[in-house]
Amino acid sequence: MLKLRNNHRENNKITSRFSINHFLIIILAFLVGAQVILSNKVATKGQLLSQLEDQAVVLEEENQKLLSANVDDLSLNQLSKYAQQLGFVEPEEVINLSTSSQGLAMR
Numbered sequence: 001m002l003k004l005r006n007n008h009r010e011n012n013k014i015t016s017r018f019s020i021n022h023f024l025i026i027i028l029a030f031l032v033g034a035q036v037i038l039s040n041k042v043a044t045k046g047q048l049l050s051q052l053e054d055q056a057v058v059l060e061e062e063n064q065k066l067l068s069a070n071v072d073d074l075s076l077n078q079l080s081k082y083a084q085q086l087g088f089v090e091p092e093e094v095i096n097l098s099t100s101s102q103g104l105a106m107r
Contacts, residue, residue, distance in 0.1 A: 072078060
């Protein structure tokens with residue numbers, strides 16, 4: 001009877017160890033799978049981030065070129081040349097309108 005009890009206890013220990021080992025293997029497999037998935041996502045996001053940074057650099061360079069061209073076009077010298085090309089001339093006589101007691105229509 002004593003041998004039967006010892007044999008039963010040994011079977012329980014083996015079953016217990018077997019189930020714990022299976023449980024640990026399942027947990028380990030899950031963690032490895034999660035690590036692979038997360039590594040893939042991080043790599044993909046890193047590539048996207050790199051592309052966005054490159055695009056930002058290109059856009060900043062284009063913005064600088066446009067601002068430079070805009071400043072050249074808006075200089076007073078360029079504007080006066082453009083006005084002459086369109087047919088605008090400087091006035092010969094300048095009339096100043098002031099807010100006097102007598103209105104302009106009354107003159």
